[in-house]
Amino acid sequence: MPQLPLGTTRRVLLYPVRDCLLACLYPFKGVFYFIGHPFLYPLLRARLLPAFLLSAFVLVNLFFWTYLPQVAFLALFHRSGSAWVNGTFLVLGEGSAIVAVLFEAFLVDESQVDIFDAVLVHKGYDDLVREYRSVSEDSMNNPLQRLGRPTRSSVYGPFSVRQIAEFVVLLPLNFVPYVGVPLFLFLTGYRAGPLQHWRYFKLRGFDGKQRNAFIKRRRWEYTWYGAVYLLLQLVPGLSMFFLLTAAVSSALWAADMEDQRRRQEAQVSQAPGYTDEPES
Template sequence: MPSRRPYQNQQHPHIGPWTEPLHRPLTYLKRAGKAGSYPLRGIWFFLCNREFWPLFMSRILPLSLISFLVYFVLFTFTFLPQYAFLAIFHGWGAWVNAVVLVLGEGLVIIQGLFEGFFVDECRVDVFDYLLAIVRVTDINQAALIKLGHKDLIAPQRILFLDAPNPVRMLGKPTTDAVYTPWSIIQIVELIVFLPLNFVPVVGTPAFIIITGTRLGKLAHYRWFQLKGYSKVEQKKALRDRAWEYVWFGTVAMILELVPVLSLFFLLTTTAGAAQWTAEIEDEVRTSDGNVQNGQNGYRGQIGHNEQEQYDDHHPDAPPPPYTDDLV
């Protein structure tokens, strides 16, 4: 039975007096880099696993065409007026803000009309498939390690363990299966923060990071479902990894702003979220196993000491072995 305990970062490396001032910022930088790499790992996973492609192709082609049409209309009719207005405040750099502004407007339309209704079911399949049969690249050993977590998926959906390939292993969900809940609040937030692109220099990065932070917090919504977390447990898990979610979501947001390929990157980011989940699960289970082994060893030592005390003090205990100290 997998642990329900929310994962916490528990890295406490030995630090000396010379490295202590840099330890905290370097740790935050390392955590940000690792979290931000998962959306990119999802792309690599897709390219390396052909059996994974059918999950994408069934939805990607028609939705990519729709995405192309949306951005074509927006860039044709709205880019130049917005660029002209932004040039008053930004000068030569106005085109960057104008591009991001139009991409953000397109993202609002795509998310509001298509993403929640046509892609979420596919994202659930991608996440569940990877969590059950996931391969994570270990850079240190340059090897692919299989990290299966079928025990998380099995209570929530039918699994055909004798299927010819892992994709066909997935049956229909036995409970409500949602990767990210469709929310009008999320759409409104995108609209509210779009004007940040009018702010020179810092406006566009602020828009991406702020909206990406919310996107990152939704990356593990399906995992929380599978674990059966209560709202309190979900909040604790989100709080424990708040810094990681900022940078996972920021990278994911940048990928989603890519025209036409945004829906493709939406699914590869889901693959990256599943890889992240698998690593967290393994870390938690390894930690729990070490604690259990330590407790068993402690109990064994106590039992051994109690037996020694029994042998020393019990009236029916045999005498100690004979030794001749004079020889």
Template sequence: MADKVKEVAIEEADRIKSLTVEAARSTAYLYPLRGIAYFVSHRDLWRPMTSRLAPTLSLGLGVTTFMFVFTYLPQAAVMAFTNGPLAAISAALLVLSESSTLITILSKTFLIEDALVDTFDGVLVSKNTTNLVSGGRQIQSGGDSIAKLGKLVKRPFAKFTPKALIRYVMYLPLNFIPLVGTVIFVVLQGKNAGPAAHSRYYQLKEWNSSQRKKHIEEHRGAYTRSVLRCLLTTLLISRYDSFGVAAVLLELIPVASIFFAFTNTVGAALWAADMEKGHVTSEGTAPRLREQAKKAE
């Protein structure tokens, strides 16, 4: 029995190493960072965000105030049992994280949906993939990448669904587990955020449900169904997961969450443009991004 346990442990260690290397080689996690740089350097992409800035800031202030007034003390009391003297600080950070998530969900649902679509399409136009965009909206001649965007023919980004909130509430208690709990929470949120960021791309490609699932699985890696392996691979991230985790981490930053919602959209569009042009290898990596990752190491 001891030899069998040792054999399984070695197999799982090798599997974990393989999946981790796959995720690192994919460098999909760099696209949210590329999105920041691209967004900052292309002023025309700012217009969709600035047009919704005032109501979004008002929403952010209201949600954050509400969360601190009604949820801070109860959560601080619970965290006193797990974090000890650091409970006050930990609870404040948790409330800020919760507020950022709620602000992002509400703003994407009611305030900035069209602005995110314009941003995504604008990046595709700027990356010379206008033919792809033309299937989802009218394209005008002249002007910058945003000015060329005409009337929407299709609206891609799915509005907020109750499942998203239920899933968020189910995972939220993980944050009460010091260190590891927050990591697991972010990874689980990221698994859904990755594919969701490409919902517009799927629509422009006119892919059906099975085609989308196939594409996601090709970029997600092979996960087995055994309970043991699912537990061991919970903290592992594949190509789409690595993008999603990086995006979720950025959107959890208090105050700046809306800004990163736009930059993450830009990053997703850059990745879509690379796939459309065939610049992404079978490993799910743009060659230039792999070089950047090696330099970072």
């Protein structure tokens, strides 16, 4: 049986695995970046109390009214007590969906836009942000204070009826013992991952065709990123915090993509007689 050349093996196997692992780390990078940069704290303080009360209200009611009935139903298909584990994740998933819809519809989207833009400014990509809002040169030590009001419609992530519908349709996967929860997170992450870069696509000026092509080249990375993002959303009482750190993580990833893209463009422009377009 012929062996693949080393370069082909790296390109086909090692590099995709490496890229997916790196994508999985971004949600955690976002948490540590948020904690380590106090200029982001005001956005959390402004939303903390209403977010905590709303999360507590939703989860308490779900566990009080629906947990035991769902565990009893799952026990028909499970053995060795796994119904309790899957039932917990099922209720947390339901709560996460409700809380995310309420947060993103009424409390969070504007804050996520501000966080995303502030992180890009802090990383030195003011030119991207200026496409949608003014960025002053004052308050150089505080990227958030440098942001002016948006000059064009600014949405962090669109409200996706399709995503919500898929989330509801896929919830029964939690009935499957042991593998149901990971499978649920992976399949819902398929849709959730790319939506976290909706703001980046807008700043880049992508149309629908360009956006889909960009996502297609990174489909597995976005899926794994989305699965980890959704896993953090299942942590009781911290959904709001992780929604905000998700905006940090997506901005950090976008900044790394920009760095790679611009280095590629610089290399192409310096190569004599080479006219091929760099990767968008």
